[in-house]
Amino acid sequence: MVYPPSELRFGREARRLIPASLPRLRCFDPVEFHGTECASHLRMLARLKPNASNQLCFLRLASSKEEIMQEWEVRIRQKIPSTHDQSSMTLRDDLPEFLDQLSKALNPDQSGLAESTVCEISRIHGIETAKNSKFTPDEVIQEYTTLQDVLLDVFERDGELGKKERNIVLVTMATAMKEAVSEFVSIVTAREQELADRLARASDAGRIALWEWDARTGETWRSEYHHEFYGFKNKSLTWTFSDLFACIHPDDLRMVKQEVEKVKAGKVKSYHAEYRVIWPDGSEHWLLGKGQVRLGADKSLKYVAGTVSEITERKEADAALERSVHRLEEEKQLREQFVNTLSHDLRNPLAAAKAAAQLIARHPEQSARITDLAMRVANAVNRADKMIQDLLDANRIRAGKKMVLDYSNCDLVGIARSVLDELISIHGDRFVLKAETDIFGYWSADDLKRVFENLLTNAIKYGDPHSEITLKIEGRTKLVCISVHNWGNPIPQSEIPHLFDPFSRSASAEKSLRKGSWGLGLTLVRGVVEAHRGTIEVKSSANGGTSFILSLPY
Template sequence: MSEPPPDQPLVWIVDDSPTERAITVHALGAGYTFEEFGDGADAVERLNTRTARPDVILLDWVMPGMTGDEVCRYVRAHEEFSDLAIIMFTASRVETDDVVRGLAVGANDYVAKPFVPEELRARVHAVLRSKELRDAANRERTRLAALNRLGRALFAAGADVPRILHELVSSLQGLVADGCAIIVLPGDLEPIAVAVHRADPSAAMLSSIATLADPMIHAFTGSDDALAKLPPLYHPYIQQYGLRGLAILPFPVRNPVQGVVTLTRDGASEPFEVDDVAAIETCIEYASLAVQYALRFEAERTARARLTAVLEHAPVGIIVAGANGAIDLANPVAVQLVTGIETAGTLDRAFGLGTWSTPDGAPIARELWPFGRGADGKAHREQLVFTPPGGESRVLSLTTVTRREVDELAGTVTAIEDVTVQHAFAVEREQVAAFQEQMLGIVGHDLRNPLNAIVTGTELIGEHARELPRIQAVVTRIQSSSRRMTSIVDQLLDVTRARLGDGIPLSIASVTLGPLVQSLVDELAPTYHDAKFVVLADQVRGVWDPERLEQVISNLISNAAQYGDRTKPIQIRVTAEAGTAVVEVSNSIKDAPIPAERLATLFEPYRRGATSMSAHRKGLGLGLYIAHEIVRAHQGKLTATSTAEGTVFRVELPIRGSHY
């Protein structure tokens, strides 16, 4: 007999009377597929051929040969047939005991002959509805059991991605398919292909059709239909196993991994139904989540391993604490620097590991202890001295920052560095620098009086030795040397005032810059007789210290004459710009411009250019530093630029002096 059309229930009519069978077919009408048997033994034999099973059996109770009672007992005795729906036909005068016995041996319902067609149809419909509900419940129970097994298997697989995929295809093949294969594309994972088939342990032929394709669900009426609709790639598989259903679905349903799942239902099976596809998608979703968990687990494991390696080999100590102060981690350097931190347990207990003080020796109270600070979200940096019991003191530099998770305080991270040596060097440098500055002040102050006496004495001698040329020459040299020494002493005193005191003192008076500059040029011209000076001065008046300004401008003009190209004029320009007096001294360069790195330190003390080092070794390299400090004392600015066009020193002074 041909296969029943889809969606039409298959009804077996088992009755020894052809007339009764015809009446039954007519009573049920269209919408059913019928198969008729004249004897119970024929029906039993047909069941055992494993062909299409009936949805309901209409069984005459009294038949020659194998009776309806015996057929019913046989069906219920075999598990594979035990769920078949059976309605028995009885005679109109059948005893109640016979009906009870028929229901007891497995009949689902009965209809008395002669029957009313509407009653027969109603009872058949009721039995079919019951069967549909029972089948749906069985499918759901099977699906849930399979999902439960898959869930346990995926949990056991952990982060083993190949095992996860194998559990997926095995579960799908056992639940809804004859064959299942998966291909994972290369990306976050290495390419993986897994396939299982009910009839072929190697699944070689299934693997040959498990390729990348657009997602779709196919249903075929038979192998010929599949051959006609699918490309040649699938034909060997169809010819070998037949094909009723083909499902191609993406794996997973979200990034980062991409792959394809291929499922088949072969010739002896039915096409995939909606419930089947739902079960497949649920299994794929489970496996997808398991794969993504495995990827995250592996990424986190790798990140943890890297972080552990970094912390163990970090050159600084790291202490990680929770919001409650519990110490979660202390790396080896931290354990070395803060003796006992690994067993303290909390930051509060760590305070008792030794004595804590500031670098200047002041004890630190527990409530001011800096460990664990940072709840305000800012980085806190400070130094303190830690002295373990019976151990040497260490100067530790601490940097504490906050750890936050989802905008909530999760704890702190403290970086610790041993700066004992650096601190000792810094203290020593400060002491040496202070001593040097004090010595400069002392030397400058103590030398000034003897030098003044020498200058005064030579002046007196000079007045009486004009008629003695040889003595006059000696006196002149002594006076020149004394003035130069006095200048050096004055510079040393200015440096000392600038660096140790309140800055260079000023004697403020009203000054007109133009005449002051011209007077300086007139004084310096005889010294640099081969240089040409050009003064371009506006009438700019302000309140400044005239002697100090003369010192600044004289130094700039002298430098321009000494280091510049004397074949070209040295220009001194005086202007006023937006309430600021500007004096610019510019000269053409003799060789190359001043390098940028030298310009950056030009106004630091004891700095001299390369030219001055070879040609003017008598200076201390303090002139520009003192000039800069004098301008700064006026709340002004001194800058320098040097290009191939020339070198320019620019002095900017506020004109109004009320702020002094």
């Protein structure tokens, strides 16, 4: 795989800087410098006959160790910005031990012991520095060249160093720098290679191509498969914005150009565009392009790196989903229109049948049996009319519309009593009404009657047939609290959130032998309560029974 310039520039820069930095080692003998030669040269210098200058240099280092570290720290913080947020202890790291080993190299009695330790300390320093992503190879070199300058400044304060002492310092520093930078470059390069390999595997697996545009040179780097996203079988040597624009669908070209111009002008920090491309074979494909803008130290555009991936399947799925939603919406509107029309058309003949039944019942010459049959017909028509009205209201609620109510000043307790009287005549005296006094307010009397009928009828159907059903009405400040309670099997907690959905029936209702319910009763209850700007909640447990609790504003 070919890696983008930004991925491996770090390693190349380090390898370039190592030999380039060596002339900075001032006054060093003109020998061609390599790591192995440096180590052997250090051993050679260590075998030279010790003299008084060695001893003097050794003593200077021993007495000025703290001064050297302080001066080095000051200079390094001035040269390397990434050290500003480091503590003195972290920055100095192994510097004290390094100076101890340099002191041994200058000590006539210990010079032979320092070589391997200096190399080991420097390698460890290179490893530790590589862990700091802010450091560069040049900054590692600056650490050592700065330390060398500080050492020579301190040593020559009281007179010029001898040639041997100078060379010991210079060769020791060169050896240390070489070991540290080599270890640093090795680790960073391996890390970058690993990251690049991971990125390559991820992009291959996800069918994502990578790209990088250098704003300074105008060159564009592309990963493998990039050309395939634009329908080309072979990868061209160059790729420019003109090449990109030539592939884009005419309807999307203006948008893409505008996004590119924003990037070039430095107006955005990122790039994101979904556009169609036309392949050489004439087929259309959707692509998603993303990019991140990188600025230089002077805030000018440096480069833009990003990805491109094909999203044709997603776009086709989105379009299919949109068509399905549109079709469902049309079907919903047709269904609502059909229900409304059918309900209206059904109510007309039902009204005629009801009127005829009432006339027959009132005719003076009819027998008691015919009168009874006429009343049964009228009651059946009333039930059918009620079901149609429920269906119409439920259809309105499903459409997200509020029910239209006919408000008047009415007695809520009186409405409840009238409903209970009807139910007592059919189901017996098992109902308990708890209300201290009449409660008047502006509500829709007919619709609240439907609420009471639905809740009490459900309590009869699904509650314990031998237990009381309690209707409690309590007036509070600005609110009236209504509750309908029954004993019996509780409603499963998982079903409570769906009780008020249209055509929804609980498991107990499905198992019940009582049929004929459409599952609209609780939907209508909630619709009426919410149309009154009220709330409704359900509490159900084996020990506490089931309660439907309503709150209505006055």
